Amino acid sequence: MNETLTQLKDRFEQALVAAFGDELAGTDPILVPASNSKFGDYQSNVAMSLAKKLGKPPRAIAEQIIQQLDVADFCHPPVVAGAGFINLALKTSYLEAQLHAIHTDPRLGVARSQHPQRVIVDYPSPNIAKEVHVGLLRPSVIGDCLARILEFLGHDVIRLSHIGDWGTPFGMLIAYLREAYPEALKESNDIDLGDLSSFYKAARKRFDADEAFQERARLAVVQLQAGDEETIQAWKIVCDLSNRTNRKIYDWMGLSPEIQERGESFYNPLLLGVIEELDRLGLLVKDSGAKCVFLDGFTNKEGKPLPLIVQKSDGGYNYATTDLAAIRYRTEVDQAQRVIYPVGAEQTNHFAQIFQVGRRAGWITDEVEFFYAPLGSILGEDGKKLKSRSGEAVRLIDLLNEAIAHARNDLETRLKEEGRQETEAFIANVANVVGIGAIKYADLSQNRTSSYIFNYDKMLALQGNTAPYMLYAYVRVQGISRKGEINFAELGTDAAIVLQDEAEFTLAKHLLQLDEILSAVEIDLLPNRLCEYLFELSKKFNQFYDRLPILQAEEPQRTSRLILADLTARTIELGLSLLGISVLERM
RNA sequence: GCUCCAGUAGCUCAGUCGGAUAGAGCAAUUGCCUUCUAAGCAAUUGGUCGCAGGUUCGAGUCCUGCCUGGGGCGCCA
CATH class of the missing domain: 1.10.730.10 (Isoleucyl-tRNA Synthetase; Domain 1)
Known part of the structure; x- marks a missing residue:
């Protein structure tokens, strides 16, 4: 009954002006659902808040308001109660008419937003090189729910998964793919997808045990960064393997099929531009070989300003760089008006930091709301983060x-x-x-x-x-x-x-x-x-x-x-x- | 050391923009099935809202300090 509330508020504002003059125009009537059903359906708490300003007792103010208040088409006569509450009870005939209206409405009376926005919901970002674990449950379930609600309310929702599909772990997987499944690179071959985690574990085992393999993995990363065709093909096969496994779980969980994957690889070509722009704006400082932006309001253990590292001393980029690239892309290209990040509460600092840099770089303006929605953790019976009996993350x-x-x-x-x-x-x-x-x-x-x-x-x-x-x-x-x-x-x-x-x-x-x-x-x-x-x-x-x-x-x-x-x-x-x-x- | 979050019934948790007597569920005790699924309904018991101040007509809610627990704090994501 948003519409009812809106109209009641209008009536209150009119009554306030009629009773006390134009200077009360625009006063919030503090109209809320009744705290207890015995008081009716809605209550206004405005009389108490005006007592000091008007220099009168709240109950007298309330009486003056209801003398001017015309809500007879909705409500029974308003009643002043307690310290100066104005209680409203909806008429039966009005309720019956409202019910009749929603009965014939497929949307059950829920109106579409009058100000639809383009909203990006950031879906969980599984590292593609691993099997999804319980840490992704909350972000995916809550993100999916928020996307559904906002979409139902008429917003233009884009669901983006910022998957970890680039970087060092892929060297290991590519090297392992070449070694264990050389035929996969020759023709389009089906690898058993249920085996993603054993694929990863086997690769990990090789990596830990064999220095020559580690060297081949490092080389694969270099080849991947350089865009080597055969390496890119191997990378795609690994991504595919993981995506199909994840998609199966998403479908099973009933997550929206409209999730778009826009992972780290997508932003990779944009990272240099981020660094250059930060440099151009004079935000970039080189410190111990790394390129950083020093943050306002964050200090390290010695009390000195804390840097956000955007390019490591070895020239590599990190997650802050990718997140900044995503912020920039989402405002400049996607033209999003609201960007929602349902992510674990441990990352509160990280988001405060990248939002600060995004704002200082001019990518986040007053026109767009970046909403970090911190999530609590899922705990085991011992009150600590949920782990399997063997101490690993629960699949x-x-x-x-x-x-x-x-x-x-x-x-x-x-x-x-x-x-x-x-x-x-x-x-x-x-x-x-x-x-x-x-x-x-x-x-x-x-x-x-x-x-x-x-x-x-x-x-x-x-x-x-x-x-x-x-x-x-x-x-x-x-x-x-x-x-x-x-x-x-x-x-x-x-x-x-x-x-x-x-x-x-x-x-x-x-x-x-x-x-x-x-x-x-x-x-x-x-x-x-x-x-x-x-x-x-x-x-x-x-x-x-x-x-x-x-x-x-x-x-x-x-x-x-x-x-x-x-x-x-x-x-x-x-x-x-x-x-x-x-x-x-x-x- | 800095910083963020939490502390509400025996347990797990809600608590809207500060508003009237702080609410659920579980657990415990007790009623209700010739009637639409009893996986339900009803009733009873259970509170120093971590502690101390402050602001306010009014504080679980806002402010300050403290206590306890958890997270984060320079090249992982």
Whole structure:
């Protein structure tokens, strides 16, 4: 109900001017959702804030405001309460009309942004030379979710993966490819992709054991930098191997297929220009053989200004250089208005540094918002960063598989208890959707900035703020449809919605708040707010479902309740889809 | 040493631009299935919001200091 809020704010501003004169024009009426439903639907806190300025008690100010306030088309008469709060309660007829409007709207009342922007979302940047591990879970799940939400709100979203596809590790892999799979360079040969990690491990083993091999690897890097054709071909084969493996996992996780790979190799030709431009601007300083930009507000352990090294003393570039090139390209060529980096919180300094240099170089202007969205870590039960038993990084694929196995186990136990028979295809599908959904939801439902302890049992729990709980609410609605042979699409656009019971009001009001939540997420990029909203929605639906008969109800309640149930299911489906999670008809 | 982040119920965590009596889930205790999937609903118990000051009509939220934990701090990404 963004539109309702906007209109109410206008009315308040008019009332403020009418009551106290033009100098209060443009005063924010501090209109927020009521802190407690017993106070109504919205409250204005403006009277308290004006007390000092106007030299009157807040309650008197509030009284004067509501005398001038005309909201009769939306609300019951406003009430002054407490220290000077102005409470507003929406009229039933208004709520019913709003529900009717969203019922016939495929977007469920969520308007497209009036100021669409070109937004770049920075997807995780796996080092292509390694198999993806758990460290990529949060950036990919949260980045994907933010991209989906912004796109749904009408923004032009570009999804870019800044993959590590260049540099030293590739020398080793290219050298190993030449040695172990010489035929791969002759014809287009299929290498077993599931074996990416053993390919990497084997290469690593050769590299560590054999000095001559190390020399060949170094040579390969030089050849790669020099653009040697055969080396480039080998490099492409290795990239391909990795990309296809990663893509498989991305697809399985349900990440958007529209991710564009724009890795380090893409920026490689632009790096020299970055250095030259920094030099031209007088920002570049040579220090101990390295080219640096000295930073404002950062010091090293001795208290001296800290440099950001953009070209190493051996002439090589590092990640700061590539990131700066990306900043420049994204503003100058992509013309992005907002660039979002959901990246681990450990990199707070790095982003503050490159943004500072980007600003001083004139690449970041007031016209573009560079938004670093720090992510907390995924921790093990010991409260330390999640590691496998052997102390290595946990492979993402193992994590997904284990969640699915847990979900399958839960489902099979329940089927046995209930004496249900289901096909293997049904069981496999439910386990897959629940398992993947649970992992993603567990990640998204935490405030993105805080770390959380990874626990299969909690994320797959069927009660609480979890994916299965929401899926279950959705399934319940579909059960009504099957049982009553209701086609929700045919309920009719002129069917009346009647709100009588408290549970109906509570559910209905919540259904109308989706656009407010999405607007909040659009600004602060915290997906856990959407999760919270969906959890509340599911709870309110379950209360409604528990208290009120639907199929057995008399008309007009029956149709009205069917519409509320349908709206709930569609809201959950839309909400979960924005989180990147699928729904199930039965579970 | 500098710097960033965190500290809220036994546990895991929310907490909007500072707003009314700080909320969920789990765990514990107890009710509710001849009725649309009980993977649910209802009820009870549980708090010095790390500590001390300050700003404010009003502070979990803003400011200062301190304590504790974690991250980062010159050629890895």
